[in-house]
Amino acid sequence: MGYTSPSFLLFLTGSILLYFLFPKKYRWTVLLGASLFFYARASLKGFIYLAVTSLSTYFAGRILSARNQKDKETVKAIKDREEKKKQKEILKKKRWHILLACLILNFGILIFLKYLNFMIDTVNALSGFERYPMLNLLIPLGISFYTFQSMGYVIDIYNGKLEAEKNFFKFLLFVSFFPQIIQGPISMYDQLAHQLYEPHDYDYHNLKRGCELMLWGYFKKMVIADRAVMFLNVVTADYTAYNGTVILLALLVYTVQLYADFSAGIDISRGICEIIGIDMVENFRRPYFAETINDFWRRWHISLGAWMKKYIFYPFAVLKPVMNIGKKIKNSSFGKTEYGKHVAKVFPISLSSLVVFMVVGFWHGANWKYAGFGLWNGLIIMFSELLKPVFEQMTQALHIKTASFGFKLFRIIRTLFIVIVGYVFDIAPGLSSSVDMIRRVFFDQVWTAETVKTIADISPINKDGAVILCIAVIILFVVSLVQESTGKQIRDMIDEKPWPLEWAVLFAGMVIVLCFGIYGPGYDAAAFVYMQF
Amino acid sequence: MEELLDILRDIKDDVDFENCDTLIDDGILDSFAILQIIAALNDNYDIAIPAAEIVPENFNSAASLLKMVERLQNE
Known part of the structure; x- marks a missing residue:
C-alpha cells in the first residue's frame, strides 16, 4: 500500500474522516489503529520486530524515568559532598546499564537484520570461498527510522530530558505513526509525541494546505522521480556498456531523481500530518x-x-x-x-x-x-x-x-x-565500480552525435516524456529558487489569492499529476528510494 | 563574565556575545563552534561538559553558558 496506490488514498481518507468523527479524547486511538493496520498490511512478520522495539523501549523508559526520580531523592538526602558525588556516579552507572541493554537489544536487531549478510559476504570474500551461506532475513519496514526514533527517546530519558510515557499504546503510536514509518522523518519525542496524543479539530485551512503539500509531493514523485528512474535503471543495470558522458547524464538524472523522490515522500507525509493538524519536522531545505x-x-x-x-x-x-x-x-x-x-x-x-x-x-x-x-x-x-x-x-x-x-x-x-x-x-554496484565510474566520468567523455544517439536509443522515456521531464524539473527549480530567494513558501503566496484562484491552482496541479504522472495498470510505481531503510 | 567573553571571542570574533541571546536559535553557532567552546570551557574551568548539556537553553547566550559552567563546577 504505497503512497501512490489508490488503496492508500482510500485508507488515508477513511482514517482522516474517522479521526475527526471520533470523540476528542480517543482521537489518538484512530491514529494508532490506522498505523497498526498500515504496518500489518505492509509486513505482518515485521510487526514482531516493531513490537519488540516498542515493548523494550517502553519498559526501559519507564524504569529509567522512575530511577531518575528515585536516585535524585537518594542523592539529595546525602549531606557529605564527596559521598554525594560517589553515590551519584554509582547510581548513574546502574541507569547506564539499563540504557545499554536497551541499546544493544535494539541496535543489535537492526545490525543483525540489515548487516549480517554483509558481514558474511565480507568474511567469505576475505577467505576466498563460500565459508558461510547467506541468510534469508526479513528487513521490517522502516526499521532504521523507528529504531533511531525509539533509541532517541530512551537516551533522552536517561539524560533526564524527558519523562517516560506511561501509556504503552500511546508510546506505540509514537513508534509506529504511519506517515513517518515509510521513510521518516526521524522525529524527536518532545517535538512529535504530544501532537499525536492531543486532539486536533478539523480545520479547512489545514486541509487545503495539507492537500497542496501532498499534491506537490505527488508531482515530484510521479511526474519527475518515477520518470527519471526509468532512464537511470537502464544505465545502472550495466554501466560498463556506456561512456563517461552517458554515465555523467545518469548521475545528473540521479541528482534530480533522488531529491524529487525523497523530498516527495516527506512532503506527502508532512501534508498528511498537516491535514490532521500535526506539524511534522522539516527534512529538506533546498539542499542543492x-x-x-x-x-x-x-x-x-x-x-x-x-x-x-x-x-x-x-x-x-x-x-x-x-x-x-x-x-x-x-x-x-x-x-x-x-x-x-x-x-x-x-x-x-x-x-x-x-x-x-x-x-x-x-x-x-x-x-x-x-x-x-x-x-x-x-x-x-x-x-x-x-x-x-x-x-x-x-x-x-x-x-x-x-x-x-x-x-x-x-x-x-x-x-x-x-x-x-x-x-x-x-x-554504482560496489566500491571498486564506484571508482571506475568516477574514472569514466572524468576521462571518458565522448561528446559526439553517436553518444546522443546512444542516449536516445537506450532511453525508455520517449521524446514527449523527456520534454515533460525537462519542464517538470524547470518548475521544481523555479519553485525552489523562489523559496530560496524570498524565504516564502509558494503555498503562502497562493493563500494570499482569492479562493477561486487558489482552487484553480490546486485543480491544475491535480490535472498535471493525473495527465503526466507515471502510474496506471501495468505500471509498477517505483518504491520510494528511502523505503529500503 | 569578562573571562568567558574573551574565550568566546577567541573562538568566534564576529559575534556580539555580550548582547546576543539567540546563539543557537538563530544558527549563529554551528556544531564546530559549539564543540570548540566546550573544549575551551573544559580547559579553563576544569569541568567536563557532557553531550547532554548541549541544548539551546545552555548555549543561547554568554549568560546561560556561565550559568551552566557554575552549575557544573558546583556538582
Whole structure:
C-alpha cells in the first residue's frame, strides 16, 4: 500500500474522516489503529520486530524515568559532598546499564537484520570461498527510522530530558505513526509525541494546505522521480556498456531523481500530518542551493542529521580521549604556531565528523561502497575545516569579493559537484565500480552525435516524456529558487489569492499529476528510494 | 563574565556575545563552534561538559553558558 496506490488514498481518507468523527479524547486511538493496520498490511512478520522495539523501549523508559526520580531523592538526602558525588556516579552507572541493554537489544536487531549478510559476504570474500551461506532475513519496514526514533527517546530519558510515557499504546503510536514509518522523518519525542496524543479539530485551512503539500509531493514523485528512474535503471543495470558522458547524464538524472523522490515522500507525509493538524519536522531545505558541504548536510535529510548530531557526533566529540587529541596538538611545537592553534581546535571535531559520516554511510546500506560515500563526505568536511585559514588567505590575496553573487554561485556549483561525485557511490554496484565510474566520468567523455544517439536509443522515456521531464524539473527549480530567494513558501503566496484562484491552482496541479504522472495498470510505481531503510 | 567573553571571542570574533541571546536559535553557532567552546570551557574551568548539556537553553547566550559552567563546577 504505497503512497501512490489508490488503496492508500482510500485508507488515508477513511482514517482522516474517522479521526475527526471520533470523540476528542480517543482521537489518538484512530491514529494508532490506522498505523497498526498500515504496518500489518505492509509486513505482518515485521510487526514482531516493531513490537519488540516498542515493548523494550517502553519498559526501559519507564524504569529509567522512575530511577531518575528515585536516585535524585537518594542523592539529595546525602549531606557529605564527596559521598554525594560517589553515590551519584554509582547510581548513574546502574541507569547506564539499563540504557545499554536497551541499546544493544535494539541496535543489535537492526545490525543483525540489515548487516549480517554483509558481514558474511565480507568474511567469505576475505577467505576466498563460500565459508558461510547467506541468510534469508526479513528487513521490517522502516526499521532504521523507528529504531533511531525509539533509541532517541530512551537516551533522552536517561539524560533526564524527558519523562517516560506511561501509556504503552500511546508510546506505540509514537513508534509506529504511519506517515513517518515509510521513510521518516526521524522525529524527536518532545517535538512529535504530544501532537499525536492531543486532539486536533478539523480545520479547512489545514486541509487545503495539507492537500497542496501532498499534491506537490505527488508531482515530484510521479511526474519527475518515477520518470527519471526509468532512464537511470537502464544505465545502472550495466554501466560498463556506456561512456563517461552517458554515465555523467545518469548521475545528473540521479541528482534530480533522488531529491524529487525523497523530498516527495516527506512532503506527502508532512501534508498528511498537516491535514490532521500535526506539524511534522522539516527534512529538506533546498539542499542543492547549499554553499558548503557542511551547509548541504544541514539542508539534506535534516532529521537524520539532527539525530546523528545529538546522539553520535556530540557524545563522541566530547569524549576525553577525543578532546585530548586537541590538547596534545596544542602542547606540541606545531600547536604554538598560528595555524597549529587552529588545527588543535578543529582536528578532534573534524575527526568526530568523519566518524559520523562513516556511520551515515553504512546507514545508507550494507555495502563497502557506502564506506566510500562516508569517507568522501567526511574527508571533504575535515579538510575544508582544517584548511579554512588557507582558503581565507587565498580569497584575500586574490581580492575575491566573498559577498558577491558570482562567488556565491561558484560555491553552490562547487558544493553540487562534490555532492554529485558522492552520488557515484549510491548508483554504482560496489566500491571498486564506484571508482571506475568516477574514472569514466572524468576521462571518458565522448561528446559526439553517436553518444546522443546512444542516449536516445537506450532511453525508455520517449521524446514527449523527456520534454515533460525537462519542464517538470524547470518548475521544481523555479519553485525552489523562489523559496530560496524570498524565504516564502509558494503555498503562502497562493493563500494570499482569492479562493477561486487558489482552487484553480490546486485543480491544475491535480490535472498535471493525473495527465503526466507515471502510474496506471501495468505500471509498477517505483518504491520510494528511502523505503529500503 | 569578562573571562568567558574573551574565550568566546577567541573562538568566534564576529559575534556580539555580550548582547546576543539567540546563539543557537538563530544558527549563529554551528556544531564546530559549539564543540570548540566546550573544549575551551573544559580547559579553563576544569569541568567536563557532557553531550547532554548541549541544548539551546545552555548555549543561547554568554549568560546561560556561565550559568551552566557554575552549575557544573558546583556538582
